[in-house]
Amino acid sequence: MANISQHRMRYRQFKRIDGRHPWREVSPDAYVDYGARTRHGGKVFYFNFELAKEMGLIGRRHPHRLNGDLAKAILDTFSLVIINEYDLEHRRQYPAQDLRPHKYMATRYLQCQHPSKKGLTSGDGRSIWNGYFKSASGIWDVSSCGTGATCLSPATAIFSKFFKTGDDSNSYACGQADLVDGVCAALMSDIFHKNGIATERTLAIIAFPDGTSINVRAHKNLLRPAHLFRLLKQNRLQDLKAAVDYYIARQRANGEWPRAELGQNHYQVFLKYVTENFARAAAVFDSEYVFCWLDWDGDNVLMNGAVLDYGSVRQFGLYHHEYRYDDVERMSTTITEQKNKARYIVQTFAQIVDYIATGKNRGIRHFAKHPALRMFDEIFDDTKDDILLEKLGYDGKQRRFILSRATWRRDVRGLRNILRLFERVQSRKGIYKIQDGITADALFCVRDILRELPAHYMCTDAEMDAERFIETMKSDYVTEQDTLLTPARRAKIKEFQRLYRSLLAAVATHNGQELRFVLKAMMERSDLINRYERVTGDAVLYVGERLVKGGAHMDSRAIHAMFHQFVEQQILRPDYFKTRRSGHGALKNKKARHILRAMLQDVRDLRSGL
DSSP states (O other): HHHHHHHHTGGGGGOOSSSSOGGGTTTSSSSEEEEEEEOSSOOEEEOOOOHHHTTTSSSSOOOOSOOOHHHHHHHHHHHOOOOOOOOHHTTTTOGGGGBSSSOOEEEEEETSSSSSSSSSSSBBBEEEEEEEEEETTTEEEEEESSSSSOOOOOHHHHTTTTOOOOOOSTTTOOOOOHHHHHHHHHHHHHHHHOOOOOOOOOEEEEEOTTTTEEEEEEEEEOHHHHHHHHHHHOOOOHHHHHHHHHHHHHHHHHSSSOOOGGGSSSHHHHHHHHHHHHHHHHHHHHHTTEEEEOOTTOOOBBHHHHHHHTTTEEEOOOOOOOOBBBOSBBBOOOTTTTTHHHHHHHHHHHHHHHHHHHSSOOOGGTTTOOHHHHHHHHHHHHHHHHHHHHHHHHHHHHHHHTTTTHHHHHHHHHHHHHHHHHTBOOOTTTTTEEEEEEEEOOOOOOOHHHHHHHHHHHHHHOOOOOOHHHHHBTTOOOTTGGGGOOOOHHHHHHHHHHHHHHHHHHHHHHHOHHHHHHHHHHHHHHHHHHHOOOOHHHHHHHHHHHHHHHHHSSSHHHHHHHHHHHHHHTTTOOOOHHHOOSSSSOOOOOOHHHHHHHHHHHHHHHOOOO
């Protein structure tokens, strides 16, 4: 018995995540509190061992496999459902042993799909905050999606009634989450994180026999801009200041801000960091074709621009700039509009800082020329330049050299402009309807030409001819007419290669190296960064379905191994594996190897899609 007790003590840290959270102290109506009860019948489908170790929930040497005690700790902590207003109205009774000792928050924030544009009725519609966890690595927020229907869902506001958890009569009222969607979100968030894209991360997925799940997510600060924008729209200065102070205190506690800046006006430091984060995030989204539906409400991202809520998040294979998600009541922004939405979010933060400083809530238009917006524009362009140079195959030192010279920076901008012209070319078919919205097909994959050019110049000093250049870039959507080489296209292809070779020669001269040595290193980096098999939103849906279907007949070890080997196939950072080793061995299960091959084929087949 002593050994069993000691074994279970390894997971005692989970008990600290029990619903209590300091956000309750910020404002009396920043949340709606819910009692909760245990939800039975679930099993742990997925657990993020790497994240759990980083958080300090499990030991650094813990093997990457579930055991009975760990599974029990996960279920005891996270397998719950709220007791909502519908339950109370109908006087539903539950066994005393199922009732949780503490309440759980559904937080309030602004959401533009709600009837109220001031955040009076909106917030976590099917999620709760499980609490927070403090360790040597920092303070972590933990939330769960699929824990029951709250009064903050759009359905309650629209229909003026409370809904029973599991009621699928309205897409916004069910309060539950889908297992396949949860697996897709876990895959994409892990891929984004390991590729350096800021995101919340999936900690665990609990699956139930009816195909629903509870998806547990973690980040060092789960506040969204929308949490603060709600208070701004309602002209609640003291609560808004308390919310900003809370965020600043958390960022400092987590070491997110350099100590050298702690003596400055912390609201100006706050605005500076928000501006930098959103400028970089917008540049990454645009460069990596990440659609996350940025909008004026600041609902679909965290305060640092990190991706969350993967229900509408997609990574496109091509620059499908006409795609819009159909959210029943309205259509989403497009990927090209996300930059200006991020800029508007920064403008709103400038309004918040001014409101705190002056006590006057001046209109948003007053900040249309605020210095933070100039900073945003500069950082956005600088980040875009750096990302392009990385895709070309230059390492960090080479990129810094190029960007330190105005002449070379102009060449980089020239390369960017030419690539964007090709990225924006779309099919003559025009805009058409798809299952979840509308789109128009992009035609050229510029990643392919960036991958192939170093190899070409390793073999010859001659330019790649225009016919081969266009053939290399063309996607599955291209017709013969689309590849016609007009004089204008030929000129752009020639100019692109002139600028490309000019930068190459500058770097070789600066390094004192022959061109072939520079090209060899570029080829190795670019080959991985611009990998042919790059997962898209379409592909991850098929991959998630295969994982769920195959996982029904496998043990957790095989599921986790498939998951992580798939993710590692999508890590596009050349330096990643130099500093990290996988905690997962070879995939020994024959069926699992077959499913993994099918998953990777899905990626290849759908590489050009949405």
